[in-house]
Amino acid sequence: MPPQPTEIAVTINGQSVDVAPGTSILDAAKSVGIEIPTLCWASNLTPVNACRLCVVELEGSRTLVPACSRECEQGSVIHTESERVVLNRKMVLEFLDTTNDLTQSAELQELLLRYHADSSRYTEPNQMQDDTKIEDDLFVRAYDRCVLCYKCVEACGDDAQFTFAISMAGRGFDTRVSTEFDTPLPESACVYCGNCVGVCPTNALQFKTEFDLREASDWNPERHNSTQTICSYCGVGCTLELHTQDNKIFKVTSPADHSVTSGHLCIKGRFGWQYVQPPTRRSLSSG
Numbered sequence: 001m002p003p004q005p006t007e008i009a010v011t012i013n014g015q016s017v018d019v020a021p022g023t024s025i026l027d028a029a030k031s032v033g034i035e036i037p038t039l040c041w042a043s044n045l046t047p048v049n050a051c052r053l054c055v056v057e058l059e060g061s062r063t064l065v066p067a068c069s070r071e072c073e074q075g076s077v078i079h080t081e082s083e084r085v086v087l088n089r090k091m092v093l094e095f096l097d098t099t100n101d102l103t104q105s106a107e108l109q110e111l112l113l114r115y116h117a118d119s120s121r122y123t124e125p126n127q128m129q130d131d132t133k134i135e136d137d138l139f140v141r142a143y144d145r146c147v148l149c150y151k152c153v154e155a156c157g158d159d160a161q162f163t164f165a166i167s168m169a170g171r172g173f174d175t176r177v178s179t180e181f182d183t184p185l186p187e188s189a190c191v192y193c194g195n196c197v198g199v200c201p202t203n204a205l206q207f208k209t210e211f212d213l214r215e216a217s218d219w220n221p222e223r224h225n226s227t228q229t230i231c232s233y234c235g236v237g238c239t240l241e242l243h244t245q246d247n248k249i250f251k252v253t254s255p256a257d258h259s260v261t262s263g264h265l266c267i268k269g270r271f272g273w274q275y276v277q278p279p280t281r282r283s284l285s286s287g
Contacts, residue, residue, distance in 0.1 A: 010076040025067040040149040041068040044262040048150040057082045093117040104203035146204035152196035160264040165189040194270035207251040233268040
């Protein structure tokens with residue numbers, strides 16, 4: 001067999017790039033500072049090619065190709081912001097904004113402005129009006145914000161938790177992320193690791209504490225702080241990011257690039273922080 005090349009030469013937006021075999025177009029573009037927008041892709045998950053937001057134009061290809069999963073090929077010439085690509089992204093964003101509430105996704109709001117997306121051009125279908133599911137005190141499910149990116153399904157499956165408690169159910173506009181037979185979450189196989197919440201890009205999955213703040217009109221990002229610490233429950237040493245408003249924790253995450261967690265946590269690390277601010281401690285301090 002001929003020796004495998006140690007590097008592959010491609011051209012992205014006129015720039016020559018040498019990358020290792022197996023490198024995705026997305027990573028190759030990042031290596032030279034070219035940003036390609038993504039939605040269903042995450043650094044700690046397997047690409048599922050669901051959103052089509054990261055597609056780019058590959059010379060010689062009849063269709064646009066997904067940058068998150070398409071590997072670079074020797075001599076490829078790639079355009080990430082051609083007229084065809086920009087129109088595709090604009091339409092994808094408009095379709096999402098037509099049927100979903102994207103107001104709690106800062107990233108998508110920026111992309112809507114960047115690509116001049118105007119969902120008012122479409123009168124149907126109307127946005128989803130599903131009620132928010134509140135089945136416990138840990139997190140809520142707001143299907144009107146769900147863009148079916150598959151991230152939560154992947155995190156629940158063999159990319160992180162191996163619980164397989166949720167999957168896609170239904171067809172067409174009735175497609176939803178659901179437990180088996182739509183079983184209530186506390187009665188399902190869910191172990192409440194919250195990794196689905198950690199990867200959700202639109203706040204369709206949301207900490208109950210954050211949900212309560214928003215419902216009470218007390219949500220104020222200007223009063224937010226983030227503090228890193230180490231989880232105190234076991235010896236693994238997971239790094240936690242404590243998100244606080246007015247010195248009260250409203251959610252816990254972990255860096256996606258962390259060597260121990262890769263952004264994933266267990267139920268104790270993600271939700272077991274109530275002991276820091278129990279009602280008895282608050283009452284004692286106020287007294």
